[in-house]
Amino acid sequence: MLHRIETSQLELGMFIDDIEASWLESPFWRSRLVLTREEQIEALVAKDIQWVTIDDNKGKGLPSSREPRANAAKSQNSEKRGHIAQPARAVKRRAPSHSQPYIPPPGEQRFTRLTPRERAAEVRKAKGAIKRSRTAVMNLFQDARLGNAVKSKKMATLIEQIANSVAIDPTIILNIARLKTKDEYTYLHSVAVSALMINLARKLRFPEAQIPDIGMAGLLHDVGKISIPDSILLKPGKLDEQEWTTVRLHPQKGHEILLASDGVCDMALEVCLRHHEKMDGTGYPGRLDGDDLSLITRMASICDVYDAITSQRPYNKPQSASQALKTMQSCSGHFDQLILRDFAESLGIVPIGTLVRMDRAELAVVIGESPSDYAAPIVRTFRALDSDLPIVPQDIDTGRKRSRKVISIEDPDDWGFADWSTVSADLLAEEDLT
Numbered sequence: 001m002l003h004r005i006e007t008s009q010l011e012l013g014m015f016i017d018d019i020e021a022s023w024l025e026s027p028f029w030r031s032r033l034v035l036t037r038e039e040q041i042e043a044l045v046a047k048d049i050q051w052v053t054i055d056d057n058k059g060k061g062l063p064s065s066r067e068p069r070a071n072a073a074k075s076q077n078s079e080k081r082g083h084i085a086q087p088a089r090a091v092k093r094r095a096p097s098h099s100q101p102y103i104p105p106p107g108e109q110r111f112t113r114l115t116p117r118e119r120a121a122e123v124r125k126a127k128g129a130i131k132r133s134r135t136a137v138m139n140l141f142q143d144a145r146l147g148n149a150v151k152s153k154k155m156a157t158l159i160e161q162i163a164n165s166v167a168i169d170p171t172i173i174l175n176i177a178r179l180k181t182k183d184e185y186t187y188l189h190s191v192a193v194s195a196l197m198i199n200l201a202r203k204l205r206f207p208e209a210q211i212p213d214i215g216m217a218g219l220l221h222d223v224g225k226i227s228i229p230d231s232i233l234l235k236p237g238k239l240d241e242q243e244w245t246t247v248r249l250h251p252q253k254g255h256e257i258l259l260a261s262d263g264v265c266d267m268a269l270e271v272c273l274r275h276h277e278k279m280d281g282t283g284y285p286g287r288l289d290g291d292d293l294s295l296i297t298r299m300a301s302i303c304d305v306y307d308a309i310t311s312q313r314p315y316n317k318p319q320s321a322s323q324a325l326k327t328m329q330s331c332s333g334h335f336d337q338l339i340l341r342d343f344a345e346s347l348g349i350v351p352i353g354t355l356v357r358m359d360r361a362e363l364a365v366v367i368g369e370s371p372s373d374y375a376a377p378i379v380r381t382f383r384a385l386d387s388d389l390p391i392v393p394q395d396i397d398t399g400r401k402r403s404r405k406v407i408s409i410e411d412p413d414d415w416g417f418a419d420w421s422t423v424s425a426d427l428l429a430e431e432d433l434t
């Protein structure tokens, strides 16, 4: 039987059947899971998610005590204010039973809702900010090339403009910064990493007072690339071992430049030196492992690689956002996977091959993202929930067709897909159906 209870009443061993939050708010990739660790419960409470539904056929039953464990004081206070905590009660199954009409949860607006005219104005502003940032970063790198100290004060206005644009909608500035020519790659990459780090930092609830330092860390992380000759930096083919040795020196070279400059914050120094370290200790220059990597370094590593593989490079084609996320998820030794999940959520990206539930009671697989908005997935529907039967697959671009929405990310096990990787590969292999 299903029971709707408060998250403060959760206990280890319970099976969560439904979380009353959008998938962007949920701390988990999957919407159904068994609670095996205290951190899972803490993550739900930390996200201010109040209600969940548990299934006592699949896990532990109702809590032994009605008094919330962690939030007892909070609960008492709310009762004093006139809010009576609702007791646990049985609820009807909503999914995957298909006899109930599907009721989508309240929609969530990821970022500021803009009218087309307001969005056009923001795009113009972002283009201006990027143009100025590109010039400023080029000058900054030029100064460093000539042996002059980096003038960090000049960056403050630029970082403020990037931070303001990201606060309204990060997709605006990132969609523009993604289009880089090979000559301007390093400069626009710095702007993009700065924007990505600011956006991720806000998702992770960094104090707003730290945003300028985080933006600076992103802008300066690759300043050491001035030490790499263009013949290597822009080489269309694969690098030989000697060329790789030169490339691997850029974190230390950059660090030396920044140490000799005034006003460079500690975060920028750290990120510059450590952004190519990996969680499994196989990165460079220090081969530090996860225990020795700071949060800001882990964030920078994700933002750096994401922008690199979603941008046009001399030696490979850009990946889509959802494809890039899938690639990065498979690199478990490289990235902090928990931060990677927050990163995906901060941009609203769903990896290719993910099983999702659509607003009109259909299951679908993510096959890419909208060309106009990389945070809007293109999905391929394949099963109706009301009839529980396969349907003729249809491709839906949720960026173009705003009336259609992804409601939640689903766990394939809960829908009987014992071998989802094969099923999703078959679905992805279908020809374009749009």
Ligand SMILES: [Fe+2]
Binding pocket: 221, 222, 250, 275, 276
């Ligand atoms: Fe780098």
